[in-house]
Amino acid sequence: MSDNSALQDPFREIRPYRDSEVSEVLNGLLYNDEFIRAIARYQFPRLAGVCGFLVRPLVRMGLARAVGDVETIRDFQQLVAKYMSKMIARTTTRLSCSGLEQLDPDEAYLFVSNHRDIAMDPAFVNWMLYKADMNTVRIAIGDNLLRKPYVSDLMRLNKSFIVNRSAKGREMMTALNQLSAYIDHSIAEGESIWIAQREGRAKDGNDRTDPAILKMFYMAQRKKRSFSEAIERLNIVPVSIAYEFDPCDRAKAKELYARASAGSYEKAQYEDINSIVAGITGQKGHVHVAFGAPIRGQFESPEELSAFIDREIIGHYHLHPSNLIAAGEGDEVTAEQRAAFEARMEGLSDGEREIMRQMYANPVINKRRLEAEAV
Missing domain, CATH: 3.40.1130 (Glycerol-3-phosphate (1)-acyltransferase)
Incomplete structure (x- = not known):
């Protein structure tokens, strides 16, 4: 990062992402194989190992559909809220x-x-x-x-x-x-x-x-x-x-x-x-x-x-x-x-x-x- 950009955004390395960065970050996550493997293991623990080559593309497509309309941090948090609601119902x-x-x-x-x-x-x-x-x-x-x-x-x-x-x-x-x-x-x-x-x-x-x-x-x-x-x-x-x-x-x-x-x-x-x-x-x-x-x-x-x-x-x-x-x-x-x-x-x-x-x-x-x- 240049000195000039550091002055313009002194908290860049620690701050939350901004709306303008959401699409790029989400796209990177969809193509992050380690992240996709982790989600596959969590959602399909029995299949992710032996049949991982089949499960992972399905997980990637499912995530792409879920975040397809997410363009802002608020959009992302509203998506999180849906999962949070289910978690509260199941665990409290x-x-x-x-x-x-x-x-x-x-x-x-x-x-x-x-x-x-x-x-x-x-x-x-x-x-x-x-x-x-x-x-x-x-x-x-x-x-x-x-x-x-x-x-x-x-x-x-x-x-x-x-x-x-x-x-x-x-x-x-x-x-x-x-x-x-x-x-x-x-x-x-x-x-x-x-x-x-x-x-x-x-x-x-x-x-x-x-x-x-x-x-x-x-x-x-x-x-x-x-x-x-x-x-x-x-x-x-x-x-x-x-x-x-x-x-x-x-x-x-x-x-x-x-x-x-x-x-x-x-x-x-x-x-x-x-x-x-x-x-x-x-x-x-x-x-x-x-x-x-x-x-x-x-x-x-x-x-x-x-x-x-x-x-x-x-x-x-x-x-x-x-x-x-x-x-x-x-x-x-x-x-x-x-x-x-x-x-x-x-x-x-x-x-x-x-x-x-x-x-x-x-x-x-x-x-x-x-x-x-x-x-």
Whole structure:
């Protein structure tokens, strides 16, 4: 990229695609053999291997028909919405929401969310906004999930932007400054952002905001305004997403037990991709998305703001029967609900079962502690 084009489009390497780029990107995906093979394996797992040479052309033609009328990012997201609707019907027993009435459809917000599922957390936030006729968000996604070019293309078509986690040293500071500037730029031009409150999922059920994320928000503004002024400008809204059942709970319990018992855990090559697929296709029970009020007031430091966001996310977290059972507060739950929760732990070792139970109990423990502090 030339210096001149970099000045004209300083976020080109990380930003979502634009409407003018959609047709070219989709055409590239249709002729990406690795992408077509991946779709064929997902849709026709038994046939894709032996009869792959027959299945792949059919998959390519089917995709070409599906995206034939897609010319803009909005068109693409409306196509995604059709699949999202089917996924919700198949994998949730109920989907509920609270707090949207506190938001202005004409405003842009920086949604800082707890993080339990790689793909579904921002997807459920987007769904709630979409159903309320509000603009969907631009989604922060780590480059560790984008090792495949076709995955990066799909995410950027769905308004995702890239967080460069692999950068080191001076490159990291440059990447963080660029990310900070892009978030500020997005809010200023009326585009909302979704970002997790910390790097990586809260696999143990403890939702905690990393002050380093909040420091990054301020980096691009530090020469122009105070920390408190910058936070006011960004229009931060805490979001708390609660799954009755986490489709990746067993995998998380096994990983955490391996780290506790062996001191380390080695990820498989495609583990993140498998987690994304499991999160999309797995049973979730009741899912609740709680939007907090836009944050106002004086905050002198990232640590002070971090503590406030934690209180908001924990306070708005919807406790499901699975959480109450795990925390020993299941007096009001049914025998059926208790059996469903216990069934999820079948086949796990005692250590893994205890970690999984704690994972579901921690939101209750944290909420009760918050309630006690407020008395």
